Structure formats: structure tokens, C-alpha cells
Amino acid sequence: MNNKENAKPLNFEGIEDWMEQFFEDPFKNYLDEYQFRVDLFETGSEYIIEAELTHFNKEQLSVEVSGDTVIIRANENQKDHLRTINEITPYCYERMITLPFSLLKKKVKAKFTNDILEIIVSKEGKTRRKSRMIPIK
Numbered sequence: 001m002n003n004k005e006n007a008k009p010l011n012f013e014g015i016e017d018w019m020e021q022f023f024e025d026p027f028k029n030y031l032d033e034y035q036f037r038v039d040l041f042e043t044g045s046e047y048i049i050e051a052e053l054t055h056f057n058k059e060q061l062s063v064e065v066s067g068d069t070v071i072i073r074a075n076e077n078q079k080d081h082l083r084t085i086n087e088i089t090p091y092c093y094e095r096m097i098t099l100p101f102s103l104l105k106k107k108v109k110a111k112f113t114n115d116i117l118e119i120i121v122s123k124e125g126k127t128r129r130k131s132r133m134i135p136i137k
Contacts, residue, residue: 016075035093036074049097058112063119063134065103070119110136113116 024129037052053061056074064071076091099121107122117136 002130015109035095036072038072038095038097040097045123047099047121047123049121051095051117051119052115053112053117054115056115058136061112061136062133063108063110063116063117063136065108065134066106069096069098069101070103070108072117072119072123109135110134112136 012052039050041048041050049072051072053074056076060075062073062075064073072095074093097117105126105128107125107127109122111118119134
């Protein structure tokens with residue numbers, strides 16, 4: 001009996017997606033694709049967090065320190081800039097970067113140039129932070 005006529009060809013649906021994931025950069029985070037890309041670097045004297053924030057301006061960004069976590073928010077319009085964590089909408093993008101130490105007494109600076117938000121956490125030096133919000137220059 002010849003079953004060639006009734007045989008179904010191999011189902012290749014999804015193979016392309018699987019191959020793409022297999023060969024993708026293993027250090028690429030799911031959130032890098034759907035939120036905004038974040039990289040963390042370490043030098044001898046500081047930790048540097050870089051976030052790629054194209055299509056945003058400085059007024060739409062906020063950086064907050066909470067314990068051992070840096071929270072970066074990017075709002076698509078300025079009215080959303082004052083929203084609290086519980087009111088995050090699809091128009092507000094947020095990434096949390098947890099470090100292995102508390103940030104409350106560390107010097108933390110932030111600057112935004114050429115679509116890159118750079119947050120610098122000093123390894124040395126301490127500060128008395130009055131606010132959890134870090135000004136962006």
C-alpha cells in the first residue's frame with residue numbers, strides 16, 4: 001500500500017523563528033527588544049548603566065534609586081511624567097536594574113546625550129541623598 005498520497009509533508013512552520021532564537025545574541029534580553037536596550041559596564045572607579053532611548057527627550061525621562069535598584073522611566077508624553085508606579089500605562093516604559101549593593105549612600109549621576117541615558121554610580125565616595133530621584137543633565 002502506497003501512503004505517499006496521504007502523507008503530510010513536514011511542518012516547517014515555526015522553524016525559522018526557532019533558528020533565529022537559536023543564533024541570536026545570548027546576552028540580549030527580551031526587554032531590550034520590546035522596551036529599550038540597557039547595558040551595564042564596570043570600570044575601576046564606577047558602574048555605568050546605559051539606556052538607548054531613541055525618540056525621547058530629557059524631559060520625558062526619569063531616574064529613581066530605590067535600595068539596590070535603579071529605575072528608568074520613559075514617558076511618551078509629558079503629562080504621563082508625573083504618574084506613579086501603580087499608574088504605568090502602555091505609554092510609560094520602565095526598566096529596573098538591580099545591583100548587588102545598596103545605592104542609597106552612593107554618588108549617582110545621570111546625563112542624556114545623543115539618545116543615550118548614562119547613569120554613573122561611583123564605587124568610592126558617599127552622599128546624603130535627599131531624594132530618590134536623580135536629576136538628568
